Amino acid sequence: MANETILMLPLYLIGFFSLAAVGLDPLFSKNKKVIYYLSLIGLLEAAISAGYALYLHTLTPAPNIEISYAKNMVSTGGMAYFFDILFCLSGILILLSSPRYFTREYKELSEFYSLILLSVSGMMIMAHSANLLVLFIGIEIMSLSFYILAGFIRIRIMSVEAALKYFLLGAFSTGFLVYGIAMIYGATGTLTLSVIQLSIQTNTINSLYLTIGIGLIIIGLSFKAAIFPFHQWAPDVYHGSPTVIAGFLSAAGKAAAMMAFIIIARAIFGGLSQNNFVKDLYVDVRLVLAVLSAATMLIGNITALVQKNIKRMLAYSSVAHAGYLLMGVVAANERGWSGILFYSTAYILMQIGAFIVISLSERNDEQNLKISEYRGFSKAHPYLAAIMSIFMFSLAGLPPFAGFFGKYYLFTAAVETGYVWLTIVAVISSLISMYFYIGLIIKMYFEDPDTQPMVAESGHAVLALTLSTAGVMIFGIFPSLLMDIAKIFF
Amino acid sequence: MLEAYFPLIIMVVFGFAVAFIFMLLSQWLGARRGTKEKQTVYESGMVPYGNARERFSVKFYLVAVSFIVFDIEVVFLYPWAIQFKELGIVPFIAVLIFIAILFIGYFYEYKKGGLKWD
Amino acid sequence: MSLTFLFFGILAVLAIATAVICVSNKNPVVSAMALVAHFFMLAGLYLTLQAQFIAILQILIYAGAIMVLVIFVIMLLNLGDEEKLREKTKYRKILASLLGIGFIAMLCSVYLGGGLGNKATSPMAITIGAPAALGKELFTNYLFAFEAIALLLLTAIIGAVVLAKRKVD
Numbered sequence: 001m002a003n004e005t006i007l008m009l010p011l012y013l014i015g016f017f018s019l020a021a022v023g024l025d026p027l028f029s030k031n032k033k034v035i036y037y038l039s040l041i042g043l044l045e046a047a048i049s050a051g052y053a054l055y056l057h058t059l060t061p062a063p064n065i066e067i068s069y070a071k072n073m074v075s076t077g078g079m080a081y082f083f084d085i086l087f088c089l090s091g092i093l094i095l096l097s098s099p100r101y102f103t104r105e106y107k108e109l110s111e112f113y114s115l116i117l118l119s120v121s122g123m124m125i126m127a128h129s130a131n132l133l134v135l136f137i138g139i140e141i142m143s144l145s146f147y148i149l150a151g152f153i154r155i156r157i158m159s160v161e162a163a164l165k166y167f168l169l170g171a172f173s174t175g176f177l178v179y180g181i182a183m184i185y186g187a188t189g190t191l192t193l194s195v196i197q198l199s200i201q202t203n204t205i206n207s208l209y210l211t212i213g214i215g216l217i218i219i220g221l222s223f224k225a226a227i228f229p230f231h232q233w234a235p236d237v238y239h240g241s242p243t244v245i246a247g248f249l250s251a252a253g254k255a256a257a258m259m260a261f262i263i264i265a266r267a268i269f270g271g272l273s274q275n276n277f278v279k280d281l282y283v284d285v286r287l288v289l290a291v292l293s294a295a296t297m298l299i300g301n302i303t304a305l306v307q308k309n310i311k312r313m314l315a316y317s318s319v320a321h322a323g324y325l326l327m328g329v330v331a332a333n334e335r336g337w338s339g340i341l342f343y344s345t346a347y348i349l350m351q352i353g354a355f356i357v358i359s360l361s362e363r364n365d366e367q368n369l370k371i372s373e374y375r376g377f378s379k380a381h382p383y384l385a386a387i388m389s390i391f392m393f394s395l396a397g398l399p400p401f402a403g404f405f406g407k408y409y410l411f412t413a414a415v416e417t418g419y420v421w422l423t424i425v426a427v428i429s430s431l432i433s434m435y436f437y438i439g440l441i442i443k444m445y446f447e448d449p450d451t452q453p454m455v456a457e458s459g460h461a462v463l464a465l466t467l468s469t470a471g472v473m474i475f476g477i478f479p480s481l482l483m484d485i486a487k488i489f490f
Numbered sequence: 491m492l493e494a495y496f497p498l499i500i501m502v503v504f505g506f507a508v509a510f511i512f513m514l515l516s517q518w519l520g521a522r523r524g525t526k527e528k529q530t531v532y533e534s535g536m537v538p539y540g541n542a543r544e545r546f547s548v549k550f551y552l553v554a555v556s557f558i559v560f561d562i563e564v565v566f567l568y569p570w571a572i573q574f575k576e577l578g579i580v581p582f583i584a585v586l587i588f589i590a591i592l593f594i595g596y597f598y599e600y601k602k603g604g605l606k607w608d
Numbered sequence: 609m610s611l612t613f614l615f616f617g618i619l620a621v622l623a624i625a626t627a628v629i630c631v632s633n634k635n636p637v638v639s640a641m642a643l644v645a646h647f648f649m650l651a652g653l654y655l656t657l658q659a660q661f662i663a664i665l666q667i668l669i670y671a672g673a674i675m676v677l678v679i680f681v682i683m684l685l686n687l688g689d690e691e692k693l694r695e696k697t698k699y700r701k702i703l704a705s706l707l708g709i710g711f712i713a714m715l716c717s718v719y720l721g722g723g724l725g726n727k728a729t730s731p732m733a734i735t736i737g738a739p740a741a742l743g744k745e746l747f748t749n750y751l752f753a754f755e756a757i758a759l760l761l762l763t764a765i766i767g768a769v770v771l772a773k774r775k776v777d
Contacts, residue, residue: 071748111770
């Protein structure tokens with residue numbers, strides 16, 4: 001049995017390095033490279049220690065059991081480590097691609113690294129939460145860093161607007177979340193997730209409170225994951241915030257919100273499934289989630305069709321992807337959970353990758369962001385166009401890329417649990433999404449350029465692009481590499 | 491159990507009552523001879539100029555936020571401080587870490603000039 | 609318990625009244641002052657719920673610190689023409705009041721659905737709200753959450769400095 005320190009090490013490390021980044025930031029205001037490498041090392045070390053803990057965890061006789069530490073506040077399940085690695089990876093991708101972008105476009109970099117590290121530590125606290133209070137604090141650390149990151153460029157009115165909208169709506173949604181948590185506390189008398197599950201199983205709950213609590217939590221988390229009808233902030237925020245940050249918010253933030261969904265849903269559904277499912281709650285929660293999921297993908301994809309700006313298009317498509325991810329929660333079985341894990345990985349790789357490509361061709365304060373300006377992109381920049389096409393194919397869900405298998409697992413999970421109609425809606429909306437994803441590729445390859453788009457010197461972004469492209473390809477061709485790991489957690 | 495707060499209630503009610511009564515009394519008994527000069531805005535004896543609704547600098551806001559953050563820090567220490575001996579060594583270390591983390595925040599703000607007024 | 613109930617009733621009515629003033633008044637400063645009064649009433653309500661420490665915090669943090677921030681923000685925004693801010697569209701008001709009624713209905717259903725008030729106050733509940741008992745919980749069971757809060761506050765400091773202080777050049 002591995003000891004507690006090793007199992008908690010990822011959390012300690014990320015906490016330590018975020019503090020170091022904050023403390024050293026003013027000392028090295030001239031030489032930002034120091035903080036850059038420090039943050040990279042921090043994220044890498046946290047990822048490696050999470051990987052080691054994951055490895056230790058798989059060695060235990062029952063890897064699907066989560067063990068709680070720190071007085072039942074911190075859980076050390078396999079899923080938590082998996083998401084730890086994922087969040088660190090997305091942090092690394094963003095860190096690699098952003099210094100050049102920020103110095104080129106805005107000449108502004110201080111605090112960026114500390115904020116990325118702090119938001120990653122918030123997400124990791126969420127991943128390890130065994131208690132609703134800890135989950136909430138994690139969500140708040142993450143969201144607070146996101147608000148600041150969205151408004152990072154204070155001189156740009158769009159960025160400030162994005163931050164303000166994000167902050168006001170986010171704070172409002174937090175209210176729902178807290179109220180939901182309070183209701184669940186009222187229903188079960190505890191905040192510890194395992195005890196909540198137990199008391200639902202043994203039916204020592206007030207089911208009316210529980211129903212209302214679940215409803216409020218769904219509202220709160222839907223805001224964070226941009227699920228219909230709480231998705232309207234997403235396009236404005238992702239459009240307004242600096243491009244690489246938009247990639248981080250839309251990919252890692254969404255994955256974190258979906259992970260919170262998994263954590264809460266596993267406790268509640270896990271209890272309910274051994275109980276009388278429908279009788280205990282006043283509403284069929286899974287049906288509600290299914291409707292939300294269907295509406296989210298349709299709305300997201302249909303609105304994305306008419307967008308002229310590529311960031312807005314990807315923002316709406318990210319709304320649609322939240323809908324796909326929610327299918328896994330609707331299914332609420334092993335296949336659904338592991339499907340979310342797989343799809344989050346694929347989604348983080350392809351979404352961040354796509355945003356990095358956009359950030360490279362962006363020029364002079366949000367120029368070159370119209371979709372029409374991508375005409376003939378392949379003539380001038382064959383490699384970037386090829387990479388962008390890979391991400392677009394993957395986002396559209398075409399084989400042999402990772403996005404395809406992610407969708408495949410989620411769709412089959414929904415079919416298995418009897419939500420055939422949801423899968424049909426999902427397939428239809430995927431078909432709709434082909435239009436704009438493939439449309440961009442056609443523009444890049446088969447249309448003549450109006451003007452020659454300039455591309456910035458990429459620096460370390462090449463490394464980030466290589467990593468994400470490789471990930472999308474490898475997990476697309478050998479999905480079992482990832483799926484076999486994801487399956488044993490549940 | 492509420493009886494324990496009875497003195498508190500009395501004090502609050504009495505405090506409000508005294509303030510209210512004195513306001514009413516000054517309203518009723520005080521002399522009121524309004525002239526044009528008396529109606530103008532009081533500006534330390536100077537003739538007021540410009541609009542009273544000047545836009546405040548964002549610096550005030552920064553000070554207020556810093557105040558709130560460190561205020562909350564202190565509030566978290568109350569429950570620890572009143573039973574410092576009973577709680578023992580582990581909470582003591584925890585509080586030290588807590589203060590150290592926020593000290594990093596303070597250091598950061600100080601170095602960035604967040605406490606300067608320029 | 610009738611004294612508690614009386615106390616609760618007076619505070620509840622005053623709390624609702626001040627909240628209504630806060631929402632409906634056109635002058636933002638009056639709204640802010642009504643909010644301060646509302647916070648005091650809430651603190652009183654916490655006292656009736658045996659949450660003494662929270663009651664003090666309500667006054668110390670909300671009525672003290674956060675209201676200062678609210679006033680600063682009002683002055684920062686420089687709301688000269690309150691008339692401009694008035695909601696022109698009628699349907700939003702109707703929708704909002706419908707939602708409010710729905711919310712009250714939900715709370716009533718919770719009340720009628722049993723639960724509220726049928727649990728006798730346990731002896732522990734009387735002392736749990738005192739700072740000593742709260743501290744015992746906070747510094748043993750909730751120690752991890754306590755440290756996580758420090759990170760949250762640190763993020764808040766960075767946010768304030770980044771958004772308000774940084775030189776624009």
